[in-house]
Amino acid sequence: MKIRLDILRKKRGGEPYLQSVLFEYSDPKTTVAAALTEINADPECKDIEGKPIGKIKWECSCLQKKCGACAMVIGGRPSLACDSVLSSLGERVRIEPLRKFPVIEDLTVDRSAVFDRLRDMQVWLDGQAQNDETTTASAYEASRCLQCGCCLEVCPNFCVDDTFVGMAAAVPASRLIAQTDRKQSKELYDLYRKRVYEGCGKSLACRNICPAGIDIDGLLVSSNAAAVWKRKRKRG
Amino acid sequence: MNGVVIIGAGLSGLSAAIALAENNVQSYLVSLQPSERAQSVLAEGGINAALDTMGENDSIENHFEDTMRGGAYLADPNAVDALTRSAPETVSRLIKLGAALNVKGSQPVLRNFGGQKKKRTAFAKSSTGKIIMTALIDETRKYEASGLIKRLPHHELIRLLTKDGSCTGARIRDTYTGELTDLHAQVIICSGGLNGFFPEMTTGTTQNTGSCAAMLFSMGVRFSNLEMIQYHPTTIGISGKRCLVTEAARGEGGRLWIMTKEDKPWYFMEEKYLELGNLMPRDVVSREMFFVRRRDDTTGDVYLNMTEIPEQVWKSRLSDLREEIIKYTGDDPKNTPIAVHEGIHYFMGGIDVDDRHRTSLKGLYAAGECCSQYHGANRLGGNSMLGAVFGGRRAAETALTTDLCEITQTPFTGEDEFAAEPSEQLIRQERDILLSALGIVRNEADINRAIAALDELGSALNSPERARVMLGRAMLISARERRESRGAHYREDYPGTDESLRKKSVAYVSGNEVHTELRDIPERRTANEDQA
Numbered sequence: 001m002k003i004r005l006d007i008l009r010k011k012r013g014g015e016p017y018l019q020s021v022l023f024e025y026s027d028p029k030t031t032v033a034a035a036l037t038e039i040n041a042d043p044e045c046k047d048i049e050g051k052p053i054g055k056i057k058w059e060c061s062c063l064q065k066k067c068g069a070c071a072m073v074i075g076g077r078p079s080l081a082c083d084s085v086l087s088s089l090g091e092r093v094r095i096e097p098l099r100k101f102p103v104i105e106d107l108t109v110d111r112s113a114v115f116d117r118l119r120d121m122q123v124w125l126d127g128q129a130q131n132d133e134t135t136t137a138s139a140y141e142a143s144r145c146l147q148c149g150c151c152l153e154v155c156p157n158f159c160v161d162d163t164f165v166g167m168a169a170a171v172p173a174s175r176l177i178a179q180t181d182r183k184q185s186k187e188l189y190d191l192y193r194k195r196v197y198e199g200c201g202k203s204l205a206c207r208n209i210c211p212a213g214i215d216i217d218g219l220l221v222s223s224n225a226a227a228v229w230k231r232k233r234k235r236g
Numbered sequence: 237m238n239g240v241v242i243i244g245a246g247l248s249g250l251s252a253a254i255a256l257a258e259n260n261v262q263s264y265l266v267s268l269q270p271s272e273r274a275q276s277v278l279a280e281g282g283i284n285a286a287l288d289t290m291g292e293n294d295s296i297e298n299h300f301e302d303t304m305r306g307g308a309y310l311a312d313p314n315a316v317d318a319l320t321r322s323a324p325e326t327v328s329r330l331i332k333l334g335a336a337l338n339v340k341g342s343q344p345v346l347r348n349f350g351g352q353k354k355k356r357t358a359f360a361k362s363s364t365g366k367i368i369m370t371a372l373i374d375e376t377r378k379y380e381a382s383g384l385i386k387r388l389p390h391h392e393l394i395r396l397l398t399k400d401g402s403c404t405g406a407r408i409r410d411t412y413t414g415e416l417t418d419l420h421a422q423v424i425i426c427s428g429g430l431n432g433f434f435p436e437m438t439t440g441t442t443q444n445t446g447s448c449a450a451m452l453f454s455m456g457v458r459f460s461n462l463e464m465i466q467y468h469p470t471t472i473g474i475s476g477k478r479c480l481v482t483e484a485a486r487g488e489g490g491r492l493w494i495m496t497k498e499d500k501p502w503y504f505m506e507e508k509y510l511e512l513g514n515l516m517p518r519d520v521v522s523r524e525m526f527f528v529r530r531r532d533d534t535t536g537d538v539y540l541n542m543t544e545i546p547e548q549v550w551k552s553r554l555s556d557l558r559e560e561i562i563k564y565t566g567d568d569p570k571n572t573p574i575a576v577h578e579g580i581h582y583f584m585g586g587i588d589v590d591d592r593h594r595t596s597l598k599g600l601y602a603a604g605e606c607c608s609q610y611h612g613a614n615r616l617g618g619n620s621m622l623g624a625v626f627g628g629r630r631a632a633e634t635a636l637t638t639d640l641c642e643i644t645q646t647p648f649t650g651e652d653e654f655a656a657e658p659s660e661q662l663i664r665q666e667r668d669i670l671l672s673a674l675g676i677v678r679n680e681a682d683i684n685r686a687i688a689a690l691d692e693l694g695s696a697l698n699s700p701e702r703a704r705v706m707l708g709r710a711m712l713i714s715a716r717e718r719r720e721s722r723g724a725h726y727r728e729d730y731p732g733t734d735e736s737l738r739k740k741s742v743a744y745v746s747g748n749e750v751h752t753e754l755r756d757i758p759e760r761r762t763a764n765e766d767q768a
Contacts, residue, residue: 027475029564034475037442041660059269061441063477064560066366067273069443082475104412115270115387124378129334129371132342139336140360143370147272175370179334213559 058107068146142175151206164199239643244426246274248604251628257379279365280482282357284618285323307612308723313760315591351517403599429583429605454703458596463715464584471579478579539573593631603627613723710743
């Protein structure tokens with residue numbers, strides 16, 4: 001089997017350029033991650049014009065969609081390279097870095113903003129978690145977030161410097177909202193209302209994009225109820 | 237403010253950083269990737285503690301004894317004593333931090349795991365590592381906001397800084413800019429296992445390159461038990477790596493079989509090991525799988541039959557595992573047995589530390605899988621996360637008893653021989669050589685051939701490459717010199733266990749040569765001696 005990979009590359013300080021590689025593989029389960037690994041392991045590898053490819057910079061770690069490192073845009077869709085099987089991508093596919101983050105080199109982007117927003121949102125525990133059968137399901141689901149950035153890539157309301165923090169911060173916040181009450185985590189509850197609830201345009205673009213398949217809708221409904229509506233009801 | 241530099245931001249690194257922050261000591265947390273991408277998030281089955289919430293009269297002493305026996309009595313009993321004694325508190329602390337473990341009421345549910353007769357393993361379905369990491373990362377963030385923890389993702393250790401035989405800091409590189417910086421402080425290494433010596437052949441991550449360990453070894457830091465490599469019995473091959481099928485699958489009722497030539501499934505573990513059956517320690521199960529496949533009266537792969545696991549257990553405890561298996565094999569394990577194979581999963585050997593996690597170099601500590609501690613010749617499932625969380629804290633507590641200084645940093649603009657990259661080609665050549673001799677069943681002739689092959693890898697190697705070859709050589713020599721079978725180390729030319737060799741193997745570099753020797757394992761101290 002053969003596929004043409006059109007890879008959007010960029011060297012440090014340079015301009016972006018497209019480089020195409022014909023990649024041959026025999027195992028139908030071969031992923032984009034495996035293809036990039038193999039290309040990088042072969043110092044003789046050339047592009048379709050016969051030019052040397054050199055090492056393609058990209059980030060990966062677990063190779064089994066549990067860490068979120070290898071998020072990139074594959075065939076126009078933000079995906080994990082380790083979760084993108086070549087045989088499902090046809091004969092030609094475009095591979096680009098995530099577009100909402102600064103490109104460091106090739107497919108590597110600086111996702112510091114994702115982690116900065118978590119800090120801005122004060123996603124941490126003050127005091128002790130309420131950890132029992134009533135909170136475990138939500139806390140478990142929220143704990144699974146990979147911080148890959150795929151949901152932010154498709155979100156029409158998220159940009160790196162905006163107030164709205166996106167689901168990559170809202171989902172982890174949901175764990176603490178599930179395991180604490182308003183009194184214990186007042187700042188977090190308030191920040192959730194301001195920086196998640198009031199910024200989310202409910203486009204639902206993130207609904208089917210999460211590589212971990214997290215029930216974002218369900219977590220938002222629970223967190224909105226706790227952080228927004230219960231207070232409103234109380235006031236009313 | 238005094239501080240410590242931590243290399244690695246997985247379970248042990250976070251645990252060390254939090255322990256330091258609780259004592260108002262700053263840490264710089266240096267890692268190639270953010271904690272969210274650390275290998276610890278892959279840990280699946282659970283974490284052991286004799287919490288006895290299942291009414292089985294479990295005890296700390298049982299946990300101690302199982303760990304020592306599982307490790308073929310090669311672990312330091314004083315370290316294991318401290319580990320198992322602290323385990324209930326370690327797990328309780330995680331629950332207070334909100335780690336969403338499976339609970340009944342507010343008590344953790346415990347499951348069976350290999351090599352243990354009592355239910356002792358707390359878990360979060362089969363994503364325990366990810367769930368615990370999330371709780372620890374959130375706790376770290378709190379201290380990050382107050383400046384007590386400074387996370388330095390996309391940074392890697394280039395070399396240790398040393399002076400007069402002590403560690404005085406770490407030279408690190410920003411992988412985004414290429415800039416080198418010297419951090420001056422004591423150092424805790426939490427860099428994970430040696431997966432990077434076996435790319436594509438382990439259940440680990442690509443971030444665990446092994447380069448850090450190789451550099452430390454070549455700089456003279458002492459390593460131990462390098463021959464002890466754990467092959468997990470149940471892995472499946474996926475694109476670019478081995479994927480773990482957690483031991484919890486067997487803990488919850490999964491059974492191993494192989495087809496006989498008479499076309500009957502043979503449940504070989506249950507037949508041979510009446511008490512623990514499929515839940516014998518991993519070294520035993522992997523070896524049995526290896527041998528039953530080679531028999532004349534069997535055919536094909538070993539299969540893991542999970543079809544008898546009750547629906548409720550799938551739903552509440554293994555739903556994530558089921559999803560994963562369906563994704564990678566196309567088969568639903570609820571209905572179809574899955575072909576499984578042994579795969580490299582854990583390195584019991586690593587940086588040699590004492591029971592307070594001090595290395596052979598003053599001012600340098602190590603915790604987590606990068607160090608050789610707690611697991612002896614074979615690690616029990618559920619003890620790795622425990623060892624990492626506890627070990628990180630223990631290393632930090634030891635550092636706290638010393639004269640710490642403020643972390644200072646200076647840019648380094650010179651040339652550093654360790655700043656070069658090892659070539660992929662060399663890494664793969666070395667992998668193939670090591671695999672040829674460090675499989676489940678070993679013998680002296682294969683090991684000698686592998687050592688000779690390493691010698692032929694060439695003299696035009698850069699420093700990181702030379703360091704890697706040195707550490708690979710140490711693994712092979714350690715395996716050759718242990719002329720017995722013990723735990724994960726099985727020698728077909730020495731199939732018996734020789735009690736005179738119940739010692740740890742130690743390896744170090746001196747004068748550019750690899751040296752190995754066997755050293756005594758300490759006796760277990762009494763409670764009175766411990767207090768003293």
